[in-house]
Amino acid sequence: MTRVQETKRLPESGGGAGQEAGAAPTEVLAPAHTDWLYHHLRVTGDAAEVAAFRGAAAGAGVIPWQHSLGRAEEDWFHLLVAPPPPLTRSLSLEGARILAGQLRTAAEARLRLVAERSGESRASLLDLHRLLPVPEAILRLGPEHSEARTWLWERWGTTEALRHVVELPVPKRGQPPKRDPGLLWLGFWSADWTPWPAIQQLRERWPGLRIAVQPHYDDP
Structure with a gap:
């Protein structure tokens, strides 16, 4: 499928997304599945x-994203305690909470490693x-x-x-x-x-x- 996108002059990259007051939000044309x-x-x-x-x-x-994964930890916890069918829960609430926390810790450690190495590689x-x-x-x-x-x-x-x-x-x-x-x-x-x-x-x-x-x- 051919995709066409017009090229326009854009502002210099620096600062946030920077929508002007009253301007309509930019539509990000990205499908759910990349x-x-x-x-x-x-x-x-x-x-x-x-x-x-x-x-x-x-x-x-x-x-090199630097964000906290607190929200992701909650999402992982709820997925573990209420998995989609046909899967069934195999962990206790406490076990699900521990595993979600471990996933967050591991993911944040990887993010820090990526950020540290991104300036050298x-x-x-x-x-x-x-x-x-x-x-x-x-x-x-x-x-x-x-x-x-x-x-x-x-x-x-x-x-x-x-x-x-x-x-x-x-x-x-x-x-x-x-x-x-x-x-x-x-x-x-x-x-x-x-x-x-x-x-x-x-x-x-x-x-x-x-x-x-x-x-x-x-x-x-």
């Missing part, structure tokens, strides 16, 4: 500028959080908060970090990659939509480069 779409990104231009872009774009490839060749950082105030809200989702939708055009970013063409096993210094060609998966707002901001910030993105809806 549809991951495959894309190619080609960045071409002067070799030094392409290298600078490559260095700026590399990061952990995650959004360069595992992803196209990290939107490195290029267009999510503000601290938004990170503290968590990924399910409406203001956080609105910020991501308005600034990035997608509500998740990009996934499975690879440099193209993928070299054969045992062979070194052959790179054109004036080209950065990447494949990546984006949640639900092409990240047009992010691409537009990158074009404005790197006017000496040609940044082209192409969705591949029929890619397996």
